[in-house]
Amino acid sequence: MVRMFILWCAILLSLNATDAYDKNCVKCHASLPISLEKIFMQYLAAYGGKNNVKVGLDHYFRYPAKDISVMPSEFLNKYGVYYHYKNNDNELKKAIDIYWEKYKVIGRLK
Amino acid sequence: MQALKSKATNSLLASEKKSLFRFLTLYILMMMSIIVLISLFYYQNQEKTMFLSKRDMLSDYAYEQIKKLKILHDSFPAHNIYPRDPRFKSAIYDLEYVKIFSLIDSNDIDFNKDMYITDDNKIHFIKTLYEYYLGAKYLILEIPDDGQWKDEAWQNIFIFGGIAIILFTIIGFYIANLFLDPMRSSILLLDRFIKDTTHELNTPLSAILANIEMIDMTSITNDNKKKINRINIAAKTVSQLYQDLTYLTLEHDIHKNDENVENKSLIESRVECFDILAKSKDITFILDLEESYIYINRRKWTRVIDNLLSNAIKYNTRKGTIYITLEQNMLIVSDTGIGIETTKIPFVFDRYARFNNSEGGFGIGLSIVKKIIEEYNMQIEIKSRPKYGTIVSIKW
Numbered sequence: 001m002v003r004m005f006i007l008w009c010a011i012l013l014s015l016n017a018t019d020a021y022d023k024n025c026v027k028c029h030a031s032l033p034i035s036l037e038k039i040f041m042q043y044l045a046a047y048g049g050k051n052n053v054k055v056g057l058d059h060y061f062r063y064p065a066k067d068i069s070v071m072p073s074e075f076l077n078k079y080g081v082y083y084h085y086k087n088n089d090n091e092l093k094k095a096i097d098i099y100w101e102k103y104k105v106i107g108r109l110k
Numbered sequence: 111m112q113a114l115k116s117k118a119t120n121s122l123l124a125s126e127k128k129s130l131f132r133f134l135t136l137y138i139l140m141m142m143s144i145i146v147l148i149s150l151f152y153y154q155n156q157e158k159t160m161f162l163s164k165r166d167m168l169s170d171y172a173y174e175q176i177k178k179l180k181i182l183h184d185s186f187p188a189h190n191i192y193p194r195d196p197r198f199k200s201a202i203y204d205l206e207y208v209k210i211f212s213l214i215d216s217n218d219i220d221f222n223k224d225m226y227i228t229d230d231n232k233i234h235f236i237k238t239l240y241e242y243y244l245g246a247k248y249l250i251l252e253i254p255d256d257g258q259w260k261d262e263a264w265q266n267i268f269i270f271g272g273i274a275i276i277l278f279t280i281i282g283f284y285i286a287n288l289f290l291d292p293m294r295s296s297i298l299l300l301d302r303f304i305k306d307t308t309h310e311l312n313t314p315l316s317a318i319l320a321n322i323e324m325i326d327m328t329s330i331t332n333d334n335k336k337k338i339n340r341i342n343i344a345a346k347t348v349s350q351l352y353q354d355l356t357y358l359t360l361e362h363d364i365h366k367n368d369e370n371v372e373n374k375s376l377i378e379s380r381v382e383c384f385d386i387l388a389k390s391k392d393i394t395f396i397l398d399l400e401e402s403y404i405y406i407n408r409r410k411w412t413r414v415i416d417n418l419l420s421n422a423i424k425y426n427t428r429k430g431t432i433y434i435t436l437e438q439n440m441l442i443v444s445d446t447g448i449g450i451e452t453t454k455i456p457f458v459f460d461r462y463a464r465f466n467n468s469e470g471g472f473g474i475g476l477s478i479v480k481k482i483i484e485e486y487n488m489q490i491e492i493k494s495r496p497k498y499g500t501i502v503s504i505k506w
Contacts, residue, residue: 048204052206
């Protein structure tokens with residue numbers, strides 16, 4: 001019984017976790033010409049390590065601006081800067097964490 | 111004179127030895143630290159030169175590798191094979207020093223330097239990226255260090271270090287000699303003076319002694335007898351000194367005229383000879399003599415005994431006692447005199463050493479004793495306690 005409960009909790013949690021990214025980001029970005037994966041690689045090239053990238057993303061989502069964006073200027077001209085922060089710190093943090101885990105390079109080179 | 115000089119230079123005094131030893135330790139310590147310092151400097155310089163010769167090559171490698179990383183970055187994750195190169199091994203680390211990917215053997219990376227040698231003899235070259243392809247800030251290249259420069263450096267250190275040591279040693283000896291020269295020349299001067307004086311003493315002294323012998327004791331008054339006795343004592347003291355001085359300054363052949371000397375009667379006769387001197391200070395002799403022989407030059411052995419006896423009298427207190435014990439292979443002379451401090455004992459054998467200003471003398475007696483003792487491979491030991499007395503024992 002207890003085991004069932006734990007399993008159920010875990011499933012719920014993981015669903016919830018994937019949600020934070022899938023729910024919030026993927027759909028809208030799918031309509032954009034540059035993939036989230038490519039954007040991630042841009043961030044990685046600009047910010048380097050794990051914490052730096054996460055802080056960089058967080059900062060951009062809260063205070064988006066043309067001159068700190070990694071996107072090409074034609075892109076920004078067409079779509080404008082997008083204000084990602086939706087007054088939900090927890091959700092944003094989760095989304096960023098998942099974003100990092102999904103595309104990080106560490107451990108995936110051969 | 112030449113013989114005298116070589117004699118003086120051959121036997122360093124204990125005090126001379128001590129100062130020479132101090133100087134040499136200081137000198138050697140300084141010399142060693144200088145050589146070590148120079149070697150260290152040289153070694154580091156060689157390392158730098160080696161780095162310089164490899165730096166250009168490694169910079170080129172790094173440049174190529176970064177280009178490959180950029181290509182991989184753009185096609186990741188469709189392609190995820192890290193670019194390899196047979197000429198070197200490499201690794202990438204992010205700006206938080208987290209390993210992204212590594213092919214290198216040595217994992218103790220020092221991010222503070224851009225080039226160094228690891229403990230397992232690999233050369234590491236670290237290149238910083240300005241755009242973090244694949245998240246990498248640091249690219250580390252690793253090539254093996256053939257160690258040739260090291261062997262060469264060590265070889266040079268040994269060769270030149272060795273030459274330096276030899277050179278420094280020669281200089282050291284030269285300086286040490288310069289140090290000792292003034293000491294020696296003053297001793298030589300004293301020696302020469304004493305030798306000259308001794309010659310002059312000979313004739314008057316024999317005249318005095320001979321004439322005292324010739325005085326007819328029966329025909330003079332008691333009062334005069336006492337006076338003559340005092341003259342006799344004084345003359346004998348001078349004679350002792352004269353004997354020592356001639357021994358010291360005239361040539362004496364080693365082991366010449368050695369014979370089997372009967373100790374008991376010799377000592378008895380020497381004690382008798384010193385009796386008048388001892389009586390003048392109210393000193394009593396207590397003898398405990400066994401039958402004993404020694405193979406030695408009689409004149410030299412007499413010098414040894416005389417000097418021990420005269421010291422025992424000279425440094426004794428009034429109404430003191432002198433014990434003489436003779437065993438099969440040992441002679442012990444002990445007195446109840448003023449004694450000497452333990453720290454000064456090693457220096458009592460030095461020529462011209464004197465520890466008591468109230469008693470006259472040149473301080474040559476014990477240096478003669480030591481010379482003879484050494485010549486015959488005997489052992490001498492001095493034990494003393496200030497105000498209680500001194501025990502001198504000789505073993506053969």
